[in-house]
Amino acid sequence: MTPIDQDAPLGRRDLRKQQTRAALTGAALRLCSLRGFDQVTVDDISGEAGVSSRTFFNYFASKEDAVLGDHLVEVDAMRARLAVLLPTMPVLEAIRRAVLLPVAAMEADRDHWFLRMEIIKHSPQLLPRLVLSNAEAERATTEQIAAHLGVDPATHVYPALVVATTSAAFRVAATGWMAAAGARSLGALVDRAFTALAAGLPDPD
């Protein structure tokens, strides 16, 4: 019996898939940060990664997906943490702590994130797509919080509101982090944003 490791489902086939996927995202980030998103074709990326362009679309639904990546894993982890925290503290505080998971993931993957930042800076059309990738997660989180509070998310604004605003705060912090090229820690920036949120966004001194 082989040990089951969820991080590496073993088999040289799956290994190869991981490699190909990594090669494609790597090529996409490298080429696009160099030439700009619109000046790179899927053929370029596939060629650089050593596969056909048709294969590219077996891995990613769109060129944008290859550049932006999917962050389902981290978001799922955050929701799990949230489920644990919610019963013991106010909603905003629970979110503030749960968001530390994505923060850590981003700081661990900083090289890729800085490239993404570089690309998005020159192709702003990509920014909303990055938001979209979180849209489904936001919906699920909204329902989670609504269930916790025992309210109907369709009639009560609070769950959607707290999710949307914290999400926006996180995005602001992340943008500042990338713009500063990581000079300040993402965690500190997020913390500052949440503090201002919890205080009701008063004018700064």
Added chain:
Amino acid sequence: MTPIDQDAPLGRRDLRKQQTRAALTGAALRLCSLRGFDQVTVDDISGEAGVSSRTFFNYFASKEDAVLGDHLVEVDAMRARLAVLLPTMPVLEAIRRAVLLPVAAMEADRDHWFLRMEIIKHSPQLLPRLVLSNAEAERATTEQIAAHLGVDPATHVYPALVVATTSAAFRVAATGWMAAAGARSLGALVDRAFTALAAGLPDPD
């Protein structure tokens, strides 16, 4: 001498342009709400509006633009109002009042907005594009507020934070409004969201 009306720059040429543009957005909204965004081609829309597909692209940069519309006018008006209000009250309060302009515009254009909502519900890819259309405006507003406060928007998070979160709050209110098919007034929903924001997003009773 003909009266100068800035709403209608007169000349039968400009009139015709307005008509064509309106016909295109009308056709786009109608067809897409009926069949779904992906099931409608630019040819379909252009045909319905009685122009060539090439002409379509003289009016809109993309199929999405025709459906989502541009809201530059309202946003500019809001920023002008904001410039007047900022010196006399806290930032959050100024935004809360300035946002009444877009609110009024949306309520006046409710038929189109409900169609958009219907379309977006079935094609969620469009939602982020709607956000993008505001991205540039958000950036400008951020700088406006930073200038008012006398801080550097690159190092200080507050301006970007207050703009992003209020924008998110507005979006939540608007979504709720469209989901309820206008049963509740948009203004009331926006007001409730801003009240919660100003209170620091405490758990609801």
Added chain:
DNA sequence: AATGAACTTGCAGCCACTGCAAGTTTGTTG
């Protein structure tokens, strides 16, 4: 070794979108 599933690839094709070079309409000027 054989079988079938998974993966890659070329091909043909749809559609969004663009530049260019007409042709047509409209506002203006002598």
Added chain:
DNA sequence: CAACAAACTTGCAGTGGCTGCAAGTTCATT
């Protein structure tokens, strides 16, 4: 009114993202 220029529409040809299909190839299983 005639003539000219600017604005607008359109067809055409072409690029590139993206998909379904029908091979081929590679790998895991028995």
